[in-house]
Each structure stands twice: as structure tokens, then as C-alpha cells.
Amino acid sequence: MTDSPTLRLHSYESFGAVDGPGIRLVVFLQGCPLRCLFCHNPDTWDPKGGRDVTLEEIVQRAKRMRPYLGDEGGVTFSGGEPLLQAPALLQAIHALHAEGFHVAIDTSGAIDTPETRAVLDAADLILLDVKSPTPDRFKEVTGLDMAPTCRIFDHLRATQKPIWIRQVVAHGLNETPDEKAATKAFIEGLNVQRIDRLPYHELGLHKYESMGIPYRGCQLSKPSDEELKL
Numbered sequence: 001m002t003d004s005p006t007l008r009l010h011s012y013e014s015f016g017a018v019d020g021p022g023i024r025l026v027v028f029l030q031g032c033p034l035r036c037l038f039c040h041n042p043d044t045w046d047p048k049g050g051r052d053v054t055l056e057e058i059v060q061r062a063k064r065m066r067p068y069l070g071d072e073g074g075v076t077f078s079g080g081e082p083l084l085q086a087p088a089l090l091q092a093i094h095a096l097h098a099e100g101f102h103v104a105i106d107t108s109g110a111i112d113t114p115e116t117r118a119v120l121d122a123a124d125l126i127l128l129d130v131k132s133p134t135p136d137r138f139k140e141v142t143g144l145d146m147a148p149t150c151r152i153f154d155h156l157r158a159t160q161k162p163i164w165i166r167q168v169v170a171h172g173l174n175e176t177p178d179e180k181a182a183t184k185a186f187i188e189g190l191n192v193q194r195i196d197r198l199p200y201h202e203l204g205l206h207k208y209e210s211m212g213i214p215y216r217g218c219q220l221s222k223p224s225d226e227e228l229k230l
């Protein structure tokens, strides 16, 4: 591969065990337009941060890991928000498919363009992050308008792409019966194969301190076991 296109990379995780089936090479891409209340990776926000990585480097890394990934595993692109780099990401998916790798995308679905839809169509599995199921709360939680996310969810309903739902659950955010009912309604009709409700934690707070930016999720706390259930 010469003049290989590049992606902006935050970091790799080799041997990822929770971001899709099997053992996975997780490629965390740099840049995110959301500002989630509970984000523990503010260091991924700046699209100019990180470093450029060629698609060839990613494919070669995945090939070196093939004995560990096996038949069940593969490559997952996470972030940040990977759809921010949709054109090059689409090429990366095609390059990895050409080598026989299963490819998952971990996304909020908050960017709706022809290119982002093409990425979602090409991926084998979408790890779909539900930020909030209602427009007012979505804006409060992410800082963004919810309309593009709703359109992407509709697109995923139409294509019936396999989905793993992921939702950070916090006391003070989305633990109430009303919020749970709204979440169920919001994901209805999707080809949901698994739901992961992830308990809120504060492990990333030191990053806010070191970056000198205020943390917006101070009112949140870890949910009880009952609150965590959908």
C-alpha cells in the first residue's frame, strides 16, 4: 500500500475483551464533537491531538495480532467519536475486510452524513452508545442537538445492522423508571443483540484536573444494582 490514507489516532488497546466479540485490537480515534457530562476521556476530544496513523499501519498491526484474535475476534474502532473521520475510516474497514477481519464501530451515532452512513453499512457490528433517549436531556448530556442521532438510529432500524447497545448509567442521570422506559422505546426496532449498561465511575477525573477544564458531571454518582438494570 503506498500513499496510504491516514486516521488521527489517540491510542491502541491490544487484547481488548469488552469492545465486541472475542479478543480485539481496539483503535481509539482522536476527536469528538460531543461533551458528555460523564466523559472520562476528555483527552480524546481535540481532533488535532493524537497522531496520524496510516491505514497500512493499522492493517499490519491487526495481521500481527491475528493468532490472538482468532476467528471470533477482530478490530474495533472507538474514540472519541470515530464517525468524525468517516471517509478514511470507511477505507480502513475495506482494507481490514480484505484481510478477513471482523470490524466493529463504537459510536454515539451523532453525525449523520452520507459518509457516516456508509461506515455504518460497511461495519460488521455497531456498538451503539445511548447518551440519552430524550431531546432535552440529550442536549444537556452531550451539548449537541439530538436530530442527527435520531436519523442514524432510524437508518440502523432500516438496515437491521447488528447492534450492541451501550449506556452509561448514573444516579442523577438516567436511573429512574421513566428514563428506563424511554431508553427501551428509543432502541425499539433495532437489531439489538446485547445490552451493556455500564456503571458510572470517576476514574478519568484526574484528566480534567491535568487539562485544566471543569468537570460537568459532579452531581452524578454510581448507580445501585437495581438502578443499573433496564
Ligand code: SF4
Pocket: 032, 033, 034, 035, 036, 038, 039, 040, 041, 042, 044, 079, 080, 081, 108
Ligand atoms: S462520545 Fe465518548 S469521547 Fe465523546 S464526549 Fe462522549 S463519552 Fe467522551
